[in-house]
Amino acid sequence: MKKLLYLFSFAAIVSSCTGNNDDGPSATEDFLIKKIVFxxxxxxxxxxxxxxDHKITGTVDSDGTxxxxxxTGDLITKWESFFGNQVVERETFEYNAQGQLTTYTDIEFEDGYGEKFEYTHNSDGTISFDRFYGDANAQDTFEFSGRIYADKLEQYSTDPDLPTTTTTYVFDSKNNPFMNITGYGKIAFAAGQNLNYMNNIVEERYNGTLYNSSTFTYNSHDFPVTETETEEGETYTTKYFY
Known part of the structure; x- marks a missing residue:
């Protein structure tokens, strides 16, 4: 999921409706991202x-993964990445009775590394979290805590030498390519970032300093078709097809 989210970044068998980056369904709620070229x-x-239907079943990437x-119902509970027949990463999602994400665990088998986030959903709409790390079997070493907002991420460390950090986000007013995937809104903030999954990040600042920025072009339904991202002097391009 991480590769897709951070292209996404949380795409498999070619869909029966391949589409292109200019055309697509007539209704906004019917748009689904079918291909990404990064x-x-x-x-x-x-x-x-x-x-x-609107449930993502998997992805196939040109790098062999x-x-x-x-x-489970309409909730995404597991996202596994394979290279050939071997599982290289497993991400699991646990929810409370209200369908809110409470635990996100990411295991990277090649490195024998694991991390876990435990979430608390606050009455003001923000989400607090604790992050733990370890190996593939247990993730019980606390590292830091934080709070996720609609437009920023705060991280707090118990280490006095590591100050609180704040990442802020600026969004466009257009449609996010992944907004119509069933269950995506429940997990879009997993591993941090922000709570806005309906729009696209155009600017990200770390403790006030510009970290990366993106410019988009859009189709007639206000979904991105191209993105040019600049991060720490490097430029990345992404094309989206529906």
């Missing part, structure tokens, strides 16, 4: 995304 200046990776997504 270029970092040296390498191009194409991700094709498959669905069962693929993912399989599992739902």
């Amino acid at each position: 270029n970092d200046g040296e390498t191009t990776i194409t991700s094709k995304i498959s669905y069962n 693929h993912t399989v997504v599992t739902y």
Whole structure:
């Protein structure tokens, strides 16, 4: 999921409706991202995304990896990444009775590394979290806590030498390519970031300093078709197909 989110960044079998980046369904709620082409200046990776109705079932990437997504009802509960037949990463999502994400666990098997986030949903709409790390079997070493807002992320460390950090976000007023995926809004903030999954980040600042920025072009339904991102002097391009 992380690769797709941070292209996304949380695409598999070619969908029966491949579409292109200018055309698409007539209704906004029917748009689903079907293909992403990402270029970092040296390498191009194409991700094709498959669905069962609006539920994402997995992705197939041109770098030889693929993912399989599992739902329980309308909630995404597992996202596994494979290289060939080998599981290289497993992300799991646990929810409370209200369908709110309470625990996100990410295991990277190649490195034997694991991290876990435990969430508390606050009455003001923000989400507090504690982050733990460890290995593939247990993640019980506390690292830091934080709070997620609609437009910023705060992280607090118990280490006096590590100050509180704040990441702020500026958004456009257009549609996020992933907004119509069933269950995506429940997990879009997993591992941090922000609570706004309906729009697109155009500016990100870390403790007030500009960290990255993006410019988009859009189709007639206000979904992105191209993105040019600048991060720490590097430029990345992404094309979106529906």
